[in-house]
Amino acid sequence: MASEVQDDYLKELNPPQREGVVNTEGPTMLIAGAGSGKTRVLTYRIAHLMKFHKVDPFNIMALTFTNKAAREMRERIEGVVGGEAKNLYMGTFHSVFARILRAEASKLGYSSNFTIYDTDDSKTLIKQIVKEQGLDDKLYKPNVVLNRISAAKNRLISWRDYINNPVFTEDDASNMRPEMGKLYQTYALRCYKADAMDFDDLLFNTNVLLQEHTEVLNKYQQRFHYLLIDEFQDTNISQYQIAKKLAAVRENICVVGDDAQSIYAFRGADIQNILNFERDYPDLKVIKLEQNYRSTKTIVNAANSVINRNTAQLKKNVWTDNEDGDLIELIKATSDNEEGKLIASSIFETKMQSQAKNNDFAILYRTNSQSRAMEEALRRNNLKYRVVGGLSFYQRKEIKDLIAYLRFIVNPNDEQAMRRSINLPKRGIGPGTVEKLVVASAEHGKSLWDIMDNAQFYISGRGGKQVEEYVSLIKSFRLTAEKKDAYDCAAQVAKNTGILKELYADKTIEGMSRYENVQELLNAIKEFTDDPERTDKSLSAFLQEVTLLTDEDRNADPEEAITLMTIHMAKGLEFNYVYIVGLEEELFPSQMMLSSRADLEEERRLFYVAITRAKKKLHLSYALNRYRFGRLKACEPSRFLEEVDPQFIKVNKKFSSTAPLSSADSYVTKNFVNNLKKDRSNRKFASAPQHQPSADFKPSDTSKLAEGMLVEHPKFGFGKVTVIDAEGANKKARVDFEKAGEKTLLLSFAKLRIVED
Numbered sequence: 020m021a022s023e024v025q026d027d028y029l030k031e032l033n034p035p036q037r038e039g040v041v042n043t044e045g046p047t048m049l050i051a052g053a054g055s056g057k058t059r060v061l062t063y064r065i066a067h068l069m070k071f072h073k074v075d076p077f078n079i080m081a082l083t084f085t086n087k088a089a090r091e092m093r094e095r096i097e098g099v100v101g102g103e104a105k106n107l108y109m110g111t112f113h114s115v116f117a118r119i120l121r122a123e124a125s126k127l128g129y130s131s132n133f134t135i136y137d138t139d140d141s142k143t144l145i146k147q148i149v150k151e152q153g154l155d156d157k158l159y160k161p162n163v164v165l166n167r168i169s170a171a172k173n174r175l176i177s178w179r180d181y182i183n184n185p186v187f188t189e190d191d192a193s194n195m196r197p198e199m200g201k202l203y204q205t206y207a208l209r210c211y212k213a214d215a216m217d218f219d220d221l222l223f224n225t226n227v228l229l230q231e232h233t234e235v236l237n238k239y240q241q242r243f244h245y246l247l248i249d250e251f252q253d254t255n256i257s258q259y260q261i262a263k264k265l266a267a268v269r270e271n272i273c274v275v276g277d278d279a280q281s282i283y284a285f286r287g288a289d290i291q292n293i294l295n296f297e298r299d300y301p302d303l304k305v306i307k308l309e310q311n312y313r314s315t316k317t318i319v320n321a322a323n324s325v326i327n328r329n330t331a332q333l334k335k336n337v338w339t340d341n342e343d344g345d346l347i348e349l350i351k352a353t354s355d356n357e358e359g360k361l362i363a364s365s366i367f368e369t370k371m372q373s374q375a376k377n378n379d380f381a382i383l384y385r386t387n388s389q390s391r392a393m394e395e396a397l398r399r400n401n402l403k404y405r406v407v408g409g410l411s412f413y414q415r416k417e418i419k420d421l422i423a424y425l426r427f428i429v430n431p432n433d434e435q436a437m438r439r440s441i442n443l444p445k446r447g448i449g450p451g452t453v454e455k456l457v458v459a460s461a462e463h464g465k466s467l468w469d470i471m472d473n474a475q476f477y478i479s480g481r482g483g484k485q486v487e488e489y490v491s492l493i494k495s496f497r498l499t500a501e502k503k504d505a506y507d508c509a510a511q512v513a514k515n516t517g518i519l520k521e522l523y524a525d526k527t528i529e530g531m532s533r534y535e536n537v538q539e540l541l542n543a544i545k546e547f548t549d550d551p552e553r554t555d556k557s558l559s560a561f562l563q564e565v566t567l568l569t570d571e572d573r574n575a576d577p578e579e580a581i582t583l584m585t586i587h588m589a590k591g592l593e594f595n596y597v598y599i600v601g602l603e604e605e606l607f608p609s610q611m612m613l614s615s616r617a618d619l620e621e622e623r624r625l626f627y628v629a630i631t632r633a634k635k636k637l638h639l640s641y642a643l644n645r646y647r648f649g650r651l652k653a654c655e656p657s658r659f660l661e662e663v664d665p666q667f668i669k670v671n672k673k674f675s676s677t678a679p680l681s682s683a684d685s686y687v688t689k690n691f692v693n694n695l696k697k698d699r700s701n702r703k704f705a706s707a708p709q710h711q712p713s714a715d716f717k718p719s720d721t722s723k724l725a726e727g728m729l730v731e732h733p734k735f736g737f738g739k740v741t742v743i744d745a746e747g748a749n750k751k752a753r754v755d756f757e758k759a760g761e762k763t764l765l766l767s768f769a770k771l772r773i774v775e776d
């Protein structure tokens with residue numbers, strides 16, 4: 020009987036949760052701590068609407084932040100109401116509004132087949148416009164311009180408002196970018212002409228649609244009787260405005276979230292929305308949940324000790340009835356590779372001792388490039404894993420691109436590698452030219468390489484010449500490969516092809532991560548060649564190893580796989596055993612987030628999100644050294660490690676490096692903070708001014724030195740040029756050195772090697 024089923028799911032709720040489920044009418048806000056059942060309330064509320072109140076699923080809209088979260092919610096609802104759940108209007112903000120925009124496109128002058136521009140498309144267009152308008156492309160970098168336009172759109176500022184209201188452009192005026200408004204205008208009009216919307220337009224245009232077309236607004240207000248939003252803390256102004264408009268008539272709007280888990284401020288999310296919600300809906304029903312059902316007491320209390328350090332948060336008292344559970348274990352490694360090994364061993368042991376399955380484990384990191392060392396260690400231990408959101412390291416485009424070059428250098432008959440690398444970065448060799456080469460090779464019975472080597476003979480015009488240029492580039496790399504080791508060769512390829520430069524110029528989040536990934540590949544090759552036990556350090560030896568690694572079964576069944584992902588992707592999820600890795604200063608907290616208190620608090624919320632994913636046991640790890648820019652760099656343990664109340668932590672000696680620095684650790688120690696501090700001061704001591712210049716150190720011609728270049732100084736080490744001042748004999752450069760800090764150098768005297776330009 021129906022009532023039995025109903026009772027069943029209501030029994031699985033505590034009193035405040037049940038209130039959140041059964042009081043389906045009117046505005047409701049649930050702001051509560053991690054693991055307190057917010058998503059469960061939202062899910063059961065939808066099920067209850069359908070099952071008990073017989074609401075048609077077509078009348079319910081539910082919004083989440085990731086497709087994965089939407090899928091999981093739909094499955095859970097299906098568990099209660101059956102297949103009808105398929106008809107819910109449920110998905111991410113972008114996907115749900117893209118659907119509405121397609122249906123109503125003509126009202127805005129678009130066709131229903133409008134294109135959605137991804138970030139790359141947007142940036143290419145901006146680059147073109149900057150060029151056409153004769154603006155300085157150093158000042159108007161595509162990513163900078165796009166970020167400004169995006170920020171404006173997310174605050175619902177149209178290009179007209181932007182141009183007319185100097186308040187918005189003040190910042191640009193002071194930054195000497197007076198043309199920003201004009202660029203916004205041209206960009207918007209060009210997108211429109213191309214029948215294209217970028218990601219921000221999907222929200223911006225939905226607002227315009229609902230604002231300016233009353234009949235459309237009425238239609239959707241009639242259609243959606245209930246609106247529900249998960250992870251409300253991460254909505255931006257534009258998303259909030261759409262929700263408010265849609266819910267304006269019935270006001271059946273239910274939002275759930277946790278201000279302590281707000282981690283998208285850098286993309287325009289605004290905690291202010293939580294406060295506005297109370298103002299906008301005076302009849303609001305506020306429900307508080309404080310009991311955590313997910314984690315052990317140890318984990319809940321440790322998480323509280325971290326988040327309480329933030330000043331900007333609503334006070335909550337999260338507690339749990341669950342058992343105390345194991346202490347959090349701290350794993351210390353000498354290097355990133357060792358970190359991977361120690362974690363793989365720890366997982367292996369936990370599996371044995373606790374009869375755990377692979378899918379009980381998650382490894383969480385701050386940036387995607389950290390997955391590489393983890394993946395290699397897991398493979399070596401035959402532990403199945405999958406990398407969520409973000410491809411497995413060696414499957415990523417930028418990695419396959421660079422590897423394609425390396426393969427073609429080693430094997431001139433590798434046609435696929437040639438096809439992949441020949442027009443990369445773009446050098447005007449189209450698919451037509453490539454086909455001509457392949458046809459000529461068949462017709463003349465010659466190897467592809469022979470044909471390419473004399474391309475001008477077989478292909479007339481520009482194409483043939485371009486191919487020959489590519490061939491001579493490959494030849495130069497082959498010479499290097501014969502004389503030098505895999506690292507030298509790969510580094511040369513990354514540099515001389517322009518791949519590294521192109522990625523470096525891209526300052527979007529995705530672009531930066533692609534750049535880091537290529538650096539990470541170079542690091543991996545460096546570790547390969549630095550390995551004293553290896554006799555063959557050639558490029559072909561390295562490629563053979565990589566091929567073996569990548570040939571393994573990577574389509575592991577999710578049931579059987581360990582999950583690897585960034586913390587941003589892990590929002591809302593839970594695992595029995597969680598490893599948070601790379602807890603080092605400048606990595607986590609990220610170097611980019613150290614400049615203000617607000618940014619640091621956002622990083623701390625991210626750490627809080629990571630801790631609260633764990634149900635049974637949490638591991639934290641850090642490495643004392645990590646390969647960056649092809650060198651082993653000493654790292655400091657993250658300040659976040661010291662922020663966890665030490666009574667909840669023990670240092671795991673078995674799974675910690677026995678490096679001399681850690682000799683004073685006891686297995687269970689309340690003094691671990693002191694030990695961390697010792698690691699810090701030891702590091703400072705160990706990395707004191709002594710920089711060993713690279714073997715091939717030779718001062719470069721610094722006349723073309725520019726901001727952003729990476730340089731090496733024989734004494735100060737590696738650094739990035741931040742400012743160039745004056746010209747001629749007085750030309751100075753300010754360089755931010757990794758270890759020695761900021762220095763101003765007079766270029767006519769300083770010996771600097773340009774590592775990357």
Ligand SMILES: Nc1ncnc2c1ncn2[C@@H]1O[C@H](COP(=O)(O)OP(=O)(O)OP(=O)(O)O)[C@@H](O)[C@H]1O
Nearest residue numbers: 031032033052053054055056057058059312313591
């Ligand atoms: N009343 C309850 N009884 C038993 N288990 C519960 C109860 N409420 C929630 N849970 C369980 O606790 C865990 C956390 O719930 P849920 O994911 O809904 O929390 P949340 O508040 O959405 O967490 P987050 O802040 O991480 O998104 C889930 O495994 C859920 O099934």
Ligand SMILES: [Mg+2]
Nearest residue numbers: 057058059591
């Ligand atoms: Mg949740």
